[in-house]
Amino acid sequence: MSNRELLQIDPLELQFPFELKKQISCSLQLTNTSDNSVAFKVKTTNPKKYCVRPNTGVVLPHSTCDVTVTMQAQKEAPSDLPCKDKFLLQSVVVSAGATKDITPDMFNKESGNRVEECKLRVSYVPPPQPPSPVREGSEEGFSPRASLSENGTVNQIPDYNSMSRAYVDSLENTPEVKALISKLSEEKNHGIQQNNKLMQELELLRRQGNRSHGGIPFMYVIIVGLIGILLGYLLKRT
Numbered sequence: 615m616s617n618r619e620l621l622q623i624d625p626l627e628l629q630f631p632f633e634l635k636k637q638i639s640c641s642l643q644l645t646n647t648s649d650n651s652v653a654f655k656v657k658t659t660n661p662k663k664y665c666v667r668p669n670t671g672v673v674l675p676h677s678t679c680d681v682t683v684t685m686q687a688q689k690e691a692p693s694d695l696p697c698k699d700k701f702l703l704q705s706v707v708v709s710a711g712a713t714k715d716i717t718p719d720m721f722n723k724e725s726g727n728r729v730e731e732c733k734l735r736v737s738y739v740p741p742p743q744p745p746s747p748v749r750e751g752s753e754e755g756f757s758p759r760a761s762l763s764e765n766g767t768v769n770q771i772p773d774y775n776s777m778s779r780a781y782v783d784s785l786e787n788t789p790e791v792k793a794l795i796s797k798l799s800e801e802k803n804h805g806i807q808q809n810n811k812l813m814q815e816l817e818l819l820r821r822q823g824n825r826s827h828g829g830i831p832f833m834y835v836i837i838v839g840l841i842g843i844l845l846g847y848l849l850k851r852t
Contacts, residue, residue, distance in 0.1 A: 620648065620652045621646055621654060621703075621730070623645075627735045627737055628640050628701065628736045630736070630739065631738075631742060632740075634687075634688060634690070634691065637684055637686060638684070639683065639685070640683055641681065643679075643680055644679045645677075646677055646679075648675060648676075649675050650675060650707045650708075651713070652672065652706070653670070653671070653705065653720055653721075654704065655669065655720075656702070656703050659700050662686075663685060663699065664684065665683070666682070666684075666701075667682050670716045672712065672713045674713075683701070697737055700733055700736065702734070703731070703732045704721045704729055704730070704731050706727050802849060805845055808845060809849070812842055812845070816842075
């Protein structure tokens with residue numbers, strides 16, 4: 615805050631949270647702690663870029679006045695950093711009844727008026743960040759997440775991924791699923807036994823053929839091999 619004889623100005627630096635294609639405003643508070651009425655006028659080095667409301671006015675004794683400075687929507691990011699734009703706030707003591715009759719001559723030092731001036735800087739700051747999402751709970755069991763209802767109360771939303779896993783686990787424990795798994799396991803074991811039996815018979819025939827030097831009929835070997843391949847395929851499918 616600026617401790618001046620006529621007006622106290624807060625802040626002395628105009629900070630705009632810059633965003634493209636969006637109007638951005640910030641406020642000035644002018645405080646008159648004296649017993650006199652004080653007129654003010656706000657100027658800027660870049661009038662096409664900023665709009666000041668009100669840009670002139672009178673602050674009554676022991677009162678305050680809020681001034682809004684609006685930066686017009688910008689199509690491009692600023693090329694000059696730090697910002698070189700500046701504002702000048704001029705203040706002068708006026709008579710008690712001069713609340714509307716504010717003229718440029720009031721702020722002319724050459725006319726013998728006592729004019730106080732305060733230069734205000736402009737800076738760009740990062741825009742406000744959106745609120746961070748609510749942290750999820752543990753992955754084990756149900757993981758409730760908080761939500762805010764219309765009446766302001768906090769509700770708990772369950773983790774549907776955990777619910778799905780729990781539902782699948784419950785299905786696996788039903789008698790029908792257990793019976794199906796048991797039947798498939800028996801069929802698989804039976805197929806393995808049949809395949810082992812055929813392999814043993816094929817080995818036995820091979821040995822007998824070696825003893826008799828007659829050999830095993832080629833067609834029989836092909837049939838047994840095809841049966842083994844078919845059983846192996848069926849076992850993979852189960």
